[in-house]
Amino acid sequence: MSTVPAILVLEDGRVFHGQSYGATGETIAEIVFSTGMTGYQETLTDPSYAGQIVAMTAPHIGNTGVNDEDFESRRFWVDGYVVRDPARVFSSWRSDRSLDDELKHQGVVGISGVDTRALTRHLRERGSMRGAIASGPDSFSAADIDQLLARITAAPRMEGSDFLADVTTTEAYVVPAVGEKRFTVAAIDLGIKGMTPRRMAERGIEVHVLPATTSYAQIQDIAPDGVFMSNGPGDPATADHPIALVQAVLADRIPYFGICLGNQVFGRALGRGTYKLVYGHRGINQPVQDLTTGKVEVTAHNHGFAVDAPVEGMFDTPFGDARVTHVCLNDQVVEGLALLDRPAFSVQYHPEAAAGPHDAAYLFDRFIDLMSEPRTMTGVNA
Template identity: 60%
Template sequence: MTSTAPIAPPASAVPQGPAVLVLEDGKRYEGRAYGATGHTLGEVVFSTGMTGYQETLTDPSYAGQIVLMTAPHIGNTGVNNIDMESRKIWVSGFIVRDPARRVSNFRAERSLDEDLNSDGVVGISGVDTRAITRVIRSAGAMRAGVFSGADYELSVDEQLKLVREQESMEGKNLSAAVTTLERYEVPVAAGVERLGTIAVLDLGIKRATVQYLSEHGFDVVVLPASTTLAQMRELAPDALFFSNGPGDPAASDEQVELLREMLRDGVPYFGICFGNQLLGRALGFSTYKLPFGHRGINQPVLDKRTGRVEITAQNHGFAVDLPIEGEHDSPAGLGRVQVSHYSLNDQVVEGLECLDIAAFSVQYHPEAAAGPHDAFYLFDRFRQLVKNRAAAESGAKENN
C-alpha cells in the first residue's frame, strides 16, 4: 500500500477539511474536501478535456463513476443553467487538482462547488491527478472511494473494505436510474422542414441531442428505457434513436431485443455511444470492457468513408468486439455490417454501418456538448438516410 502527500492549496484558497481517495488496490491519495462531504463509491475514470466540466458532470453517461479531471485547474468559469445537459450532476464523485479560487466568466451564475454541494457530490482536491491518471492507465479503471468529513475518520481497513465490497461496473444496468420517468415530446424546430417522428430511447440522453434532432426535421418523442416493443410499434415512428448512457451493454438484453425487432421492421436507426454498443449487440456481435476507456473532448477518430480524421467527444468504457477491416455478416440475420470509424489511439471500434438495412451508429458524441464539432455532420447523414428510405418506400408503393 502506498500513500502520497497532498498538494498544498494556494494561500488564498478557502481552507477545507481533509479527504482521501482510496483505490481498490490499496493506494491512498490525501487531499482536501471539495463539494459535499461524507463518502462516495464508484469506478474511478479520467477525462482529458481541458474545458466542458459542467457538461461532463451533468452527462448521465457518467453515473456510477468517480471522474478525475486531468486538466489541473477546474471551476474558473463557474456553472450556469444553459450548459446543463440534464437535470442534475450524475457523477458519483469528482477529483480535481486545483479548484478555482474565484469564478471569472460573464456567463457564470454559480460556482462549481455550490452545485457539487447542492447535488450532494463528494469530491476531493489537492491531489496529484497526473500520478493517479498514470495508475489508471497502467492498471485500468478500478473501484474507488472518496472519504471526507466524519467518514475520513474511518480506519484504513474500513475504507478499503467499503471500496472493495461495491459492485463492479461490469454487468451493471444503470439505464433505469438515468432515464426519463415519463414520455415527453419536442416538436420540430421552427422554420425547419418536417421529416417525420423519431422515437428516442432515453438511456441517459443529453439535452443537446434532443435539440439537434429537432433542428434536423424531427418531431422528437423521448421514451423511458423500459419502453416495450408493443409500445414502440404502436407509436410507429419514422426513425429510431438510441442515446448515450452508463453501464454495461451486456446487461441490457431488453433494449437489445427491442432494437433488433425494430431493425427487422425496417425502421431507420441512428445510435450514439451506448446506442452504438447496443446496435452491435442487436446485430449479434459481442461487447467487452476497455482497460480505462475513452473520456474527454480530444479523441481522434478516422472516418473510413472519407479518410478524414475527426477530433471527438467521448465517454465510454465498453466497446463492440469486431475487426475494423472488411465486411461482416450479422449473426442475427440483419445483413452485412462494416466498421465505419475507429480510434486512432488504440483501433477500438468507433462506428458501425449496416449495408443492407438503414442503420448506423457511432461510439462518440456528435452533438459536441462540450467538445469539437467535427462530427456534427452525422445528424445530416442520418436525415438523408431517413429521406432516402422514405423515398424508396414511396417509389415501391407507386410501382405496386
Template identity: 55%
Template sequence: MSKAVLVLENGDIHTGLSFGAEGETLGEAVFCTAMTGYQEMLTDPSYHKQILVSTAPQIGNTGWNVEDGESLLGADAADRRWSAEFVDRDDPGRIWVAGYAVRNPTRRVSNWRATSSLEDELAAQDVVGIAGIDTRAVVRTLREVGSLRAGIFSGAAVTDDADMLARVRAQAPMAGADLATEVSTTQPYVVEAAGEPRFRVAALDLGIKANTPRMLAARGVEVHVLPATASFADVQAIEPDGFFLSNGPGDPVTADRAVALAREVLAAGLPLFGICFGNQILGRALGLKTYKLKFGHRGINIPVKDVATGEIAITSQNHGFALEGAEGDEFDTDFGRGRVSHVCANDGVVEGVELIDGSAFSVQYHPEAASGPHDAAGLFDKFVTAMENRAAHQTTATSAPEGTDS
C-alpha cells in the same frame, strides 16, 4: 475545507481537501482528458456510478450556469412539452457523477453566464469531491492498472485506512452493472421540431443528453423520448420515421431489453441511429460482442477514422466498453450485410458499425457534444437523409402501377 482522501482498490490513498459536499461516495474511478466542458461532463448520465478524475489542472473557472447542463434536475420531463431550445432557465442540470477529483479548483468564478460556483453546485446536489491531490499520479495508476473501484471520504467519513479500503472493495464492479433504467426518464416526453416538423423520431432514453434532441429538433425532427423500458408497441404507437438509441451508463451485456427492441426496429425497416451505448446496443443487435476497455476513452480530443473515406474526425468520447472487431471487418447479420465503419486512430478500437444498405448506423463517440468538438455533427444529417430515403422509397412503392415491380 476539511481533510479528504481518495482511496483506490489497489490500496493507493491520496490525501487532499474536501470539495463540494462532505461525506462518503463510492464508484469506479475514471479519468477524462478534456480541458473544457466540466459542466457537461458532470451532468452526463453516462458517468453514473463513476468518480471522475480531471486531468486538467485547474477546474471551475467559468462557474456553473443554468444553460449547459446535459440532464434534468427539476420536475420530470414528462410534465413539459419542450421547445426546440430544450432549456429550462431555472434548472442547473443534475450532476450524475458519483464523485469528483481535481487538482486545483479556481478561487474565483469569471464568466458572465455563471449563476453559482462549481463547488457550491456540488455541495447543493450533495456530490462529494476532493481537491488538492496529484491527479497526474492517479491517472498514471489508472492507465497502468486500469479503471479501479474507488471511494472519496471527507470530514467525519474519514476513518482508518483499512476500513475505507474494505468499503471500496466491497462495492460492485462496473462490469455487469445494469444502470440505464436508473438514469432514464420514467415517462415519455416530446421535444418539438424547430419550425415545420419534417420527421418524427422515437428516441430510447438510456441516459440521453439534452443536446441530442436539440440537434435533431434543429433539423426539423420532432423527438419522442421514451423510457428505457419502452416496448416495440410503444415505438409503433408514435408512428416514427426513425429510431434513435442514446448514450448511457453500465455494461452493454446487461441491455438485453434494448437489444431486443433494436432488433424489432431493424426488422421493421426503420432507419436507426445510435450513439455511444447505443453503438454497443446496435452492435449486439447485429451479432457482435462487447468487452470492457482497460481504462476507457474519455476526452474531447480523440481521433476517429472513417474506414470508407480515410477521413479523421476529432471527437468527444466517454465510454468504458466497446464492440469486438477491427478495421475492415464485414459480417452477415439477420438484417443484411454489416461492417465496421469507424475505428479509433489511437488504438484501433471499434468506433462505429453500420448496415451496408445505410438503413442503420451508430458511432461510439459523441457528435452531439455541446462543448465540442463538432467535427461529427454531420451524422445527424446522415440520419435525416436515411429517413428521407425511406420516405422516397415508400412514395415510389405506393405510386407504382398495380402489377409492376417497385
C-alpha cells in the same frame, strides 16, 4: 478554499491525500479520468457517468462557475469528483454560482489537491478500478484506510451493472421540430443528453423521447420515420430490452441511429460481443477516423465498453452484412458500425458534443439521409 482533509483510496491500496471539494462524506464507485480541457458542467450532468468517480486531468476546474443553461440533464450524475486545483474565484458573465457550491447542493463528494497526473498514469497502467473518496474527520488513520479499503473491495464492479432505471425519463415527452417538420423520430432514452434532441430538432425532426422500458408496440404507435438510441451508463451486456428493441426495428427496416450505449446495443443486436476497455475513452479530444470518407475528426467520448468487431472487411449478422465505419486512432477501438443493406448505423461517441468539438455533427445529416431513402444506406457507405 476548504481545509477539511479528504482521501482518495484505490482498490489496489494506493492512497491520495487532499482537501474536501463539494459535499463531505464518503462515496465508493469505479474511478475513471476525463481528458477534456473545458465543459466540466456538461461532464458532471452527463448520465453516462452514473456509477463513476470522475478525475479531471485538466489542472484548473471551476474557473467559469456553474450556470443553469448548460445542464445536459436534470442533475449531476457523477458519484464523486477529483480535481487538482479548484478555482478560488469563478469568472464568467454566464455564471450563477461556484462549482463548489453546486457540488455541495447536488451532494457530490469530491476531493481537491490531488496529483491528477500521477492518478491518471496509475489508472492508465493498471486500468480503471473501484475507489472511494472520504472526507470529514480531522485526520485518517491507517485503520480508517483499511476499513475504507474493505468497503471498496466489497462494492459492485462496473461489469454487470445496470443504471438504466435510474437515468431514463419516467414519462415520454416531445421536442418539437424547429421550423418546418420533416421527420418524426422515436428516441429511446438510455441516459440522453439535452443537446441530442435539440440537434435533431434544428434539422426539422420532431423528437419523441421515450423511456428505456418502451415497448416496440409503443414505438409503432408513433409511426416514426426513424429510431434513435442514446448514450447511457453501465454494462451493455445487461441491456436485454434495448437490444430486443433494436432487433425489432432492424427487422422492420426502420432507419436506426445509435450513439455510445446505443452503438454497443446495436453491436449486440447484430450478434457481436462487447468488452470492457482497460481505462476507457473520456474527454472531448479523441481522434476518430471515418473509414467511409477517410476523414479524421476530433470527437467527444464517454465509454468504458466497446464492440468486438473486425475493423477491416465485412462481417455477417442476422440482418445481412455489416462493417466497421469508424475507429479510434489512439488504439483502433471500434467507434462506428453500419449495416450494408438496411438503413442502420451507429457511433461510439457524441455527435451533439456540448461543449464541443463539433466535427461529428454531420452524423445527424446522415440519419436524415437514411430517413429520406429508408431502404438505402445513402451517405453511410458512399
